[in-house]
Amino acid sequence: MTAQERAMIPTRIEIIPSEGIVEKVRASVPLSTPLTVTCLPHHGIARTVQVAVELSLLGYTVLPHLTAHGLQDRAQLSGILRDCESAGITEVFAIGGDGPRNSGPYGSCLPMLEDIAELSGGRISAGIAGYPEGHPSVTGLDLLEALLAKQHLATHVVTQMCFSVPKVLDYVSLLRREGVELPVWAGVAGAVPRTKLLSLATQIGVGTSLKFLTSKGALAKRLLSGDKYSPAPFVSELVAQPGSISGIHLYSFNRLDRPSWSTAPDADDRATA
Numbered sequence: 001m002t003a004q005e006r007a008m009i010p011t012r013i014e015i016i017p018s019e020g021i022v023e024k025v026r027a028s029v030p031l032s033t034p035l036t037v038t039c040l041p042h043h044g045i046a047r048t049v050q051v052a053v054e055l056s057l058l059g060y061t062v063l064p065h066l067t068a069h070g071l072q073d074r075a076q077l078s079g080i081l082r083d084c085e086s087a088g089i090t091e092v093f094a095i096g097g098d099g100p101r102n103s104g105p106y107g108s109c110l111p112m113l114e115d116i117a118e119l120s121g122g123r124i125s126a127g128i129a130g131y132p133e134g135h136p137s138v139t140g141l142d143l144l145e146a147l148l149a150k151q152h153l154a155t156h157v158v159t160q161m162c163f164s165v166p167k168v169l170d171y172v173s174l175l176r177r178e179g180v181e182l183p184v185w186a187g188v189a190g191a192v193p194r195t196k197l198l199s200l201a202t203q204i205g206v207g208t209s210l211k212f213l214t215s216k217g218a219l220a221k222r223l224l225s226g227d228k229y230s231p232a233p234f235v236s237e238l239v240a241q242p243g244s245i246s247g248i249h250l251y252s253f254n255r256l257d258r259p260s261w262s263t264a265p266d267a268d269d270r271a272t273a
């Protein structure tokens with residue numbers, strides 16, 4: 001694969017719907033860069049959808065994250081899908097969610113996906129999550145079974161953040177062996193302070209590949225240079241493998257400097273006031 005081809009890998013950015021984020025995005029992200037809006041338990045789904053709708057109306061391609069555990073009932077999901085459609089949103093990222101399951105009908109992602117397909121009449125599609133390193137409280141077999149059950153309702157898989165190229169590639173091979181043909185987008189941490197990354201990675205259970213970061217390999221050394229984690233060496237190594245991943249999903253933590261491998265056009269394309 002040539003450097004030119006590597007540079008063409010589709011890249012999208014995940015943001016947190018914090019106060020002021022719409023203005024921040026508008027000031028620094030070109031309209032051509034797709035965005036996803038995360039859904040954290042202490043924020044709730046309404047906030048995610050509101051930010052996604054605002055960004056979509058500004059002209060961004062945007063996917064809100066919908067968490068099954070965060071939904072009270074089917075009517076709430078129906079309202080969210082209507083709001084999305086009215087704002088021109090055609091795809092969401094569907095996830096179980098970290099928060100406690102409420103009394104609503106969606107104990108996991110699958111029944112929510114079924115209702116998204118039914119309520120939207122198939123007009124809103126969905127991405128789902130994959131775990132190259134497993135999940136702290138779910139077995140690998142359960143995760144695979146859930147993925148197999150969900151795949152017919154999904155358009156793509158986004159991986160949990162991972163710091164090891166071989167683990168991502170092994171995971172894509174595993175999915176292909178098990179009959180999952182969906183495109184896989186690799187979840188990659190953005191250039192964030194290393195302390196922040198370490199605490200978050202421990203919290204969400206990606207400790208194994210973090211051990212890789214403290215190993216003595218050449219790639220590990222490059223990733224660890226400076227105060228911040230640098231995703232660029234990881235990304236260039238990953239995309240050099242032909243036919244493996246379909247895109248890069250960057251967990252930005254709202255640090256919105258343009259990623260060094262980005263294919264996005266220049267500042268002229270930014271949203272204007």
Ligand SMILES: NC(=O)C1=CN([C@@H]2O[C@H](COP(=O)(O)OP(=O)(O)OC[C@H]3O[C@@H](n4cnc5c(N)ncnc54)[C@H](O)[C@@H]3O)[C@@H](O)[C@H]2O)C=CC1
Nearest residue numbers: 094095096097098108109110129137138142143146159160
């Ligand atoms: N990768 C990501 O971007 C995000 C991941 N999450 C995490 O993903 C988990 C699963 O969501 P999906 O991948 O959509 O899977 P899912 O909702 O399809 O569930 C997969 C399987 O894991 C079980 N399960 C899920 N969470 C569990 C838990 N906390 N304890 C025990 N069993 C559990 C389900 O019953 C099911 O058998 C969430 O609970 C959360 O921890 C949450 C938000 C974003």
Ligand SMILES: Nc1nc(=O)c2c([nH]1)NC[C@@H]1CN(c3ccc(C(=O)N[C@@H](CCC(=O)O)C(=O)O)cc3)CN21
Nearest residue numbers: 016017018019038039040098160161187200204251253
């Ligand atoms: N289990 C799990 N849950 C998630 O929500 C999640 C994943 N995994 N994997 C990938 C990304 C990373 N996510 C996160 C999680 C926390 C923050 C975060 O910065 N939280 C702040 C609070 C931010 C705020 O309230 O505005 C913190 O200090 O914890 C960011 C992205 C969302 N995604």
